Amino acid sequence: MTKSPCRSTVLCAIFAAILNGQFVLAQDTNKLKIGFSIEDTKGERWQTDLNSFEMRAKQLGVEVISRDAGGDADRQFQQVKDMIKAGIKVLVLMPRDTTKASRMVDAAKSANIQVISYDRLVMNSDVDLYVSFDRVEIGRMQAEYLAKHAPRGNYVLIAGSPRDEGAKALHDAQMSVLQPYIDRGDIKVIADAYTKDWLPSEAYLFMLKAIDSTHGQIAAVVASNDGLAGGAIQALREHNLAGKVAVSGQDADLAAVICIAQGVQSMTVYKPIVNEAARAAEEAVRLAKGEKAHADGTISNGWIKVPTIMLKPVAVTKDNIKTTVVKDGFQTLKSINQALPADQQIK
């Protein structure tokens, strides 16, 4: 029998506690807890947001409770209530429906928990901070590029989810650029709609109809993100129009960057989301420690002026894939090139 290191009941109790990991547990419960609630991690970008947030929070020594609601607004509400019970100090919230999400903010605030609205702005609520990319700038970049390269002809606008306030902000910004062209009669908007849940399949069907009604006479598609662009490009491919119609996007998804290299998508807007997630984690820790967030502006959510951090988006075309998304390690040359024939590869 091995000799027990216990010389007294106190030492024995300490030894048993170490073996049981109770000391580690005691230390962990002292850590600040931050909640990260995301409505859905489907769609290329969102897993990166979640991973980057968790990584930065870990570096900062806080514990993250993260939950993915799988696209269900009621489940997201329940998950937020569970996080509140689990003792989070700050809630970082990426909501499914930016109007209905105020119930989650209310629940958090009544438990004295501060809330950061992540990427999407929670309307009519007391959120403490909004961290995102400049949506007006993104919408402008998309429309300006298209108007420059296709200054005349029929335009199709495919906007995001009507439940995402940001989708409207993008659409308004795009229209502000296109309006003078429309007024001059150079550009004609022949189809313009929001798409349920930003679904590429909706964009595909919408595009088929637009092609049909114009007999393929389309100059440009203002697709608000890369998923929607992908749906539209599929319809264009089926009518041998891919590459002949200018198409915008957003997110610098791998499939979109490949389409840009192939010449069937004109541009995308790259948002360094690793920075967005890291910034949200840093601000969450600041708030959890009772410090003030480092915002650089405000935005109205219909109720208050929300302190805001708006990061800078970057327009990506065939010419700068290497110096933007590849340089940052957001996409790799290998994964882009392996989808392309030798003559289209990026050197």
Ligand code: BGC
């Ligand atoms: C984000 C976009 C994303 C879209 C669909 C928006 O709220 O800002 O980057 O493409 O949701 O997931």
